[in-house]
Amino acid sequence: MTTTAHSHTVTLExxxxxxxxxxxxxxxxxxxxxxxIDPATHYLEQVQGRHQISYKDKGDEPITVHPGERFVSLFTGPTPTS
Structure with a gap:
């Protein structure tokens, strides 16, 4: 039985x-x-040291991830005012 690249999974943060x-x-x-997390109200950013790669408006574009990579979710809804 052969495994393809599509069957590999990784652990992210x-x-x-x-x-x-x-x-x-x-x-x-x-x-x-x-x-x-709901993609309708959030988008993902990858954290690489002091740099962040934004996937805002690119949520359905294919990416390749590697073990241990770090991401944060950011809310896209309205900001409440006081």
Whole structure:
């Protein structure tokens, strides 16, 4: 039996929470869904040291993720005013 690249999964970190079982070839929106976050109200950013890669408006574009990569979710809804 042969395995394909599509069957590999990795463990990521989303909002400081460990998220195992993420397909290596996925989309930002799928990562949000796996983390229990609604892609309709959030988008994903990848944290690389002091740099962040935004996937805003790119949620359905395929990406390749690697073990241990860190992401944060950002809310896109209206900000309450006081």
């Amino acid at each position: 989303v909002d400081n929470e460990t998220l195992p079982g993420v397909p290596q070839h996925t989309t930002p929106n799928e990562i949000l869904r796996l983390a229990g």
